[in-house]
Amino acid sequence: MTDIQNIKHKAFLFDATRCIDCRACMISCSVENNIPMDKTRIWVAGVGLMGEYPNLGHASMVYHCMHCEEPDCLSACPVGAYSKREDGPVLYNKDVCIGCRYCMNACPFGVPHFDYDKNIIQGAFIDKCTMCPQRIDNGLEPACVATCPTEALKFGERADLLTEAHARIAAHPDRYVNHVYGETENGGTSYLILSLSHVSFAELGLPVLGSTPVRDVSEAVMDLTIPFALTWGAVLTGITVGVHQFNKRKEQLAEAEAKAKTEETK
């Protein structure tokens, strides 16, 4: 497992207190990545209006790939279509994808989306946020971050963003939930989230996860596969030979006995 405290690469920071639900990030993402109108890689989850007039509240959250440190999609994909780049992004390679959709099952955040409307020739593939590698390689911020008018989305080194997130909570403890989502969740993610003090992360649509990645158990079992297969094969061979020898011996004894009997009668 990677050391959660010492992850050195790019990450996002989202601050729910600054999001005004304008959805400009969704537009810029689709434009930048050439996504059709009816599809999206990024979406704004809202908890709608809360409270009673005149004390009304509203909260929303920008949701896209969490770019986990230990991606479950990467672990689950049978053909290795996923990869984790050293500087952060979790990337998907459609050239090897067989369209099994196991990654959609594996991702605890429900991020990878499959294109059900395409046939084989058009290419029915998974789509997900890429952290705009074409932009960050050129020193730019991802499209969603560059567009955000209120700096609800921020992009930078993960360690710096974590420090900043904790500083914001410390400066206004009344405003925030005292936790940075993604700091340890699922083994740490590259999308850090701050929520309003009266809105839980679950209400923003985030699953409750421990600091061990969900893929750990299945990988531990997978590690046992080959040793188990070899042992089991050896045991079965042993049983087969043993049973066969036992039966043969029994047959021989019976034969000898019968022989002895016939000789006796002679």
Next chain:
Amino acid sequence: MKMEININPRLRFHLSPLVWILLTLMGIAIVVAMIRYIYGIGAISNLSYSYPWGFWISFDLFTGVAIGSGAFVMAAIVYIFELKEFQPLLRPSVLTGFLGYIMVVIALLVDLGHPERIWYMMIHMNGTSVLLEIGICVMSYLTVLAIEFAPVIFEGLKWQKFAHTLHKYIMPFVILGVVLSTLHQSSLGSLLLIQPAKLYPLWWTPILPVLFFISAVSIGLAMIIFESSVSARYFHRGLEIHLLEKLARAIPIALAIYLIVRFTQLTLAGDLQYLFNSGMMSILFWSEIIIGSIIPLVLFSFKRIRQSSNGLLTGAIILLFGMILDRFDVSWFAVRHPDPLTYIPNLMAFNAHYIPSLPELSISIGIFSAGILAFGLAAKYLPLFEGEEGHPSSAGH
């Protein structure tokens, strides 16, 4: 040398209304599959972002593989433990397994987004993926089953020489087959291990693979009883009731082990709290436990029931029904998917809905019909229900 090809019908097999119904269902499935290949999966199914896996996976993959387990159970009994008296049951169960796995593959060719790339599993391997293990195991096991079944085809063609030669070297394949079966029957459970946040705690446990393997053994035994009983009725042939009675004795043992392991795990994990107060989940849990384990355990404990053909068939059907419900629970009913695209206030606590569409069901039904038809044809033209003319120990003569 001149090969004599001469196949005679062996059993009565009418081109009955049933055959026409099966052919019609197959035809419908083929048309629906065409629509899927031309317009995409979305055109025929209700699969969604929240439900990437639906009826096809629960029925064709999970159930299909589970009911194919009779093949490895029988192969182990006859070849590894050399209990030769069970020989008459071997061929039908190997055939059921073989057809079952072919049906799994056909269903996957519809379900996969890119079926033409299914062989990529052999060249782009990701060792941490449970699905890869299942894919490789199923591909290899299909080959093994073909080898195990080939002697029957050779005998049917009167190519006795081939049949004898194959029989002589069958043991390594049998052992390989049992190992592969153990691996993928249990891995089907491991497939859900990556969803601790999605699968309900009454089902999610690190020992899911163990539970899947134990239940697969009981399903295999029940399936042998089921297919022997049904084919005996349909083809008007004798039923090997003394053999089935002996097989049925093992079922209560397998089920008792299953129940002990399952409830011990729930107790140790501290999940007993969910047993009665989880609403629908509690109902599903108790349904599968009572129908799939407790009732068959009790039924098959009575000698009188084990010795009656009706008792055997009833017990087997109840067990299969309950265990298939378990496979559906684990892969579908007890899985809670988040759907980030439809985060609507106050609705998030609920599951996104998924009900399989009619065309989706028709694919599975069509594939199943083809399986039944293939079994019928094999029973008609191949020496399926006859003793082997040369088993390994006597192959030399």
